[in-house]
Structure formats: structure tokens, C-alpha cells
Amino acid sequence: MRDSPFIVRFLRSCNVDVRELVYERPHHLSEGTVVLGITKNFLRLPVVVSVDDVLRHCLIVGSTGSGKTSLAKRLARLLSRHGAVVVLDWYGEYCDVADRVIRIGREEPVEIPVEDPLDVVSLLEEVLELTPPQSYLLTKVLRKTSNVEFLLDLLESYVPEARWEIETKASLLRKLSFLVRYGKLLRIAPPEKLNSTLLSRGNCVSVDLSSLRVLELKRLAVLSTLNSIRYIQERKLFDGRVFVIVEEAHNVASRGDLLARYLAEVRKLNMGLIVITQSPAALGFEAMNNTNIKVVKTLRSAEDIQTIARSMNLSSDRYSLLSRLGFDEALVDAPSLSEPILVELSEIT
Numbered sequence: 182m183r184d185s186p187f188i189v190r191f192l193r194s195c196n197v198d199v200r201e202l203v204y205e206r207p208h209h210l211s212e213g214t215v216v217l218g219i220t221k222n223f224l225r226l227p228v229v230v231s232v233d234d235v236l237r238h239c240l241i242v243g244s245t246g247s248g249k250t251s252l253a254k255r256l257a258r259l260l261s262r263h264g265a266v267v268v269l270d271w272y273g274e275y276c277d278v279a280d281r282v283i284r285i286g287r288e289e290p291v292e293i294p295v296e297d298p299l300d301v302v303s304l305l306e307e308v309l310e311l312t313p314p315q316s317y318l319l320t321k322v323l324r325k326t327s328n329v330e331f332l333l334d335l336l337e338s339y340v341p342e343a344r345w346e347i348e349t350k351a352s353l354l355r356k357l358s359f360l361v362r363y364g365k366l367l368r369i370a371p372p373e374k375l376n377s378t379l380l381s382r383g384n385c386v387s388v389d390l391s392s393l394r395v396l397e398l399k400r401l402a403v404l405s406t407l408n409s410i411r412y413i414q415e416r417k418l419f420d421g422r423v424f425v426i427v428e429e430a431h432n433v434a435s436r437g438d439l440l441a442r443y444l445a446e447v448r449k450l451n452m453g454l455i456v457i458t459q460s461p462a463a464l465g466f467e468a469m470n471n472t473n474i475k476v477v478k479t480l481r482s483a484e485d486i487q488t489i490a491r492s493m494n495l496s497s498d499r500y501s502l503l504s505r506l507g508f509d510e511a512l513v514d515a516p517s518l519s520e521p522i523l524v525e526l527s528e529i530t
């Protein structure tokens with residue numbers, strides 16, 4: 182409490198109830214801070230989150246057009262002062278704030294990092310929504326190879342050992358034909374050959390996915406880039422913090438648990454994700470609960486409002502507010518705040 186602004190300490194000393202009005206200052210300010218805006222009350226105090234808290238992930242939710250991307254663009258600039266920023270730019274909207282744009286599918290292939298051939302199973306499971314028998318058969322086939330480039334040949338020449346495998350092999354080949362169709366856009370890379378120039382301190386790099394027309398390709402590009410950044414951080418090929426802005430996060434994984442697992446696993450790697458979605462219900466609880474800072478813009482669907490309200494433990498007055506927030510407003514929760522607080526998102530730098 183001693184860290185509260187003077188005006189708050191003063192009001193408290195006069196026995197004024199200031200519970201609803203204030204936030205606690207971040208307790209670990211030394212590593213830098215980002216100002217999100219000012220409190221939407223007469224005190225108009227700056228609302229500050231620590232960079233350390235962003236490294237434990239941030240969620241931005243709101244209906245289409247509620248201003249998520251506009252806020253994320255501003256965060257991209259602010260966070261680049263504290264490390265490298267990479268945007269998984271689903272619609273190519275960050276060209277104006279990025280220092281560099283990598284146009285995937287036009288100038289650059291989708292680089293897929295593969296350390297072990299079996300890595301490909303979990304990647305394709307997610308991207309192509311494989312059924313358990315399909316994943317099982319793919320694992321069986323991949324165990325026999327050290328080179329995933331020959332995956333399709335290997336599968337074609339595989340002789341089914343049981344009746345169920347005949348149908349599964351056929352359906353798997355159908356799903357994997359996607360790899361033949363778009364093979365020219367893909368490049369498999371061992372982790373040591375990854376392009377670590379993706380990360381550049383003080384810079385914001387947009388990985389522009391807008392020219393990939395197929396959902397599966399976009400997913401493959403997002404998950405591959407996330408894996409590449411994780412490998413780069415694990416091997417300490419880049420020395421510093423990395424902030425990754427993930428647009429359309431509900432589209433990234435067909436099952437929310439993959440993103441939730443990723444969020445939990447990269448916490449120790451000096452990597453913070455800014456997860457953006459219009460649909461908290463589709464993203465899932467576990468992924469949401471793995472984010473430390475939550476910025477809620479206006480939401481229309483009752484299901485989405487209920488999901489986020491449950492995840493933030495909102496009281497009923499805040500709950501009804503969620504469908505009526507203005508473009509520059511958000512309900513923000515962060516470890517530095519004593520409770521979710523209404524914030525005017527303004528350009529304080």
C-alpha cells in the first residue's frame with residue numbers, strides 16, 4: 182500500500198473508500214513497465230503493467246472492430262523497447278508499425294522446424310485435425326524414417342497390418358495431399374538451421390500470413406513460427422526477451438489445449454505471448470488461465486461474455502459493462518491491479 186500514489190494514500194488517510202478506484206503498483210518495477218492507459222475515474226491514474234507480467238502472457242479479447250489490433254499495434258511499439266517483437270499477422274495489418282515484414286508464401290516459405298520426425302505428428306495432428314487412428318498410423322510410419330521429406334512415399338508404400346489400417350491409410354493420404362498441393366511453400370529445417378534473424382532486439386517483425394489463403398497453411402505457419410521461436414530461445418541463439426503477438430488465436434489450434442500447453446511451457450524462456458481473439462469461448466479456459474494480463478474490449482456474444490467473466494471472476498456490475506465498452510475503453514486485469522479496472526486506453530508513452 183505504501184507504493185500507492187500520493188492522492189490515494191491521502192484519500193485513505195481521510196477514511197475515503199478508494200477500493201474501486203486504485204490499483205497496486207507493480208511490485209517488480211525494475212525490469213521495465215508499459216503504460217496501458219489511464220483509469221476511467223476522476224483520479225485518472227496511469228495504469229501500468231510490468232514487462233515481467235507481459236512475459237507471463239497477455240490476453241486481448243473483444244468483438245471484431247472493437248479495437249484489439251489497434252491496441253496490439255501500440256503494444257508492439259512499446260514492447261520493442263524491451264526486446265524483440267514478432268507479430269503473427271493473420272491479415273497483414275501491421276506493415277505500418279513493423280520494422281520488417283516477412284511475406285510468407287510470397288517471398289519466404291513456411292519454415293517448419295523439425296528436430297525429431299515425430300514432432301511432425303503433433304504439428305499435423307493440430308493443423309489437419311487428425312483422428313487418433315490417423316495420428317497412430319502416422320507415428321508408426323514416421324518411426325521408420327529420419328527424414329520427413331519422404332513421409333508421403335513412406336506412407337504410400339506402407340502395407341496395412343490390420344483391416345482398420347486400410348481405411349485409415351486412405352483417409353490419411355487424402356488429408357496429407359495438402360502437403361503435395363502446397364509443398365513448394367514449405368521448407369523443413371532442423372532447429373540449428375533456423376533463421377534466427379526473425380528476432381531482432383528493439384525491432385518489430387511482422388510475419389505476414391495474408392497471402393496464405395488456406396486455413397491449414399496459416400495454422401501450419403503460425404505453429405511452425407511459434408516452434409521456431411521456442412527452439413531459438415531454448416538454444417539461447419537470441420539473448421533477450423521476445424514478445425509474440427498472436428492474432429486470431431482461436432484459429433491457431435483446433436483444440437485449445439495445444440496453445441495452453443505452449444503458453445505454460447515457454448514461460449521460463451523469456452517469451453511472452455500476446456494472445457488476441459474475438460472468441461474467448463473458442464479459445465478455451467485453459468489457454469485463458471495461462472495468461473497473466475487480461476484486456477477485455479467490448480463483447481457481443483453472451484457465451485463469450487460469460488466465458489471471460491468466469492475466467493476473470495467478475496462481479497455482476499462489471500459483467501454487464503462488457504457489452505457496452507467504447508472503442509478506447511477496456512476492462513483490464515493484471516497482477517499489478519487489486520481488481521479488474523476500467524481503463525481508457527490512451528497514448529501515454
Ligand SMILES: Nc1ncnc2c1ncn2[C@@H]1O[C@H](COP(=O)(O)OP(=O)(O)O)[C@@H](O)[C@H]1O
Pocket residue numbers: 243244245246247248249250251252508509
Ligand atoms: N478511436 C477510434 N474510434 C473508433 N474507431 C476507431 C478508432 N481508432 C481506430 N478505429 C478503427 O476501428 C476499426 C477496427 O479496429 P481494429 O483495431 O482493427 O479492431 P479489431 O482488431 O478488434 O477487429 C479500424 O478500422 C480502426 O481504424
Ligand SMILES: [Mg+2]
Pocket residue numbers: 249250251
Ligand atoms: Mg483485428
